[in-house]
Amino acid sequence: MLFCLLLLAPLSAAAVTSPGDMLPDQALEDRARTLGREIRCMVCQNQSIEDSEVGLARDLRLLVRERITAGDSDREVKSFLHARYGDFVLLRPPFAWNTxxxxATPLVALLVGFGLILLARRGTATTPPPAPLNAEEQRRLAEINAALKLKDGTKA
Incomplete structure (x- = not known):
């Protein structure tokens, strides 16, 4: 598994390919990349702007770097993007009534899955064996078997 992760590691850096897109200060560039992994590409939707090759993601990467170069903190950069694009731009949106x-969806899905497992287990539970026949029921069964054998032409 570690081997697979090592193979995928260069892919995460592939989005920022142009040297002109990178900041000259490595500490600021690392900060921009970390922050970019928390910003959603609005075209790809399930990728961060650091992982996306789409033009809009490149524009947002450049905007993040521009804001960092201007001296904004990570919080200020996120607030700027949040004010402009809303909750959707954040890969981890804030916990609020509208989000x-x-x-809640993962928790609800987990509870529904657990409930379905319980229902499935209850439905497949073994039923207890029937109670043994009493003397009267055994006598009646013997009569029915004898009648069926006579009907078939075999002796009882």
Whole structure:
């Protein structure tokens, strides 16, 4: 598994390929990349802007680097993007009433899955064996078997 992760590691750096896109200060570039992994590409939707090759993601990467170069903190950069694009731009949106469904969906799915497992187990539970026949029921069964054998032409 570690080998697979090592093979995929260069792919995460592939989005920022142009030297002109990178900041000359390595510490600021690392900060921009870390922050970019928390910003959603609005075209790809399930990728960060650091992982996306789309033009809009490149524009947002450049904007993040521009804001960092201007001296904004990580929080200020996120606030700027959040004010401009809303909760959707953040890969981890804030916990609020309007994002409750985003946060509650995994919990609800887990509870529903657990409930379905319990229902399935209850449905497949073994039923207890029937009670043994009493003397009257055994006598009646013997009569029915004898009648069926006579009907078939065999002796009882």
């Amino acid at each position: 409750l469904i985003l946060w």
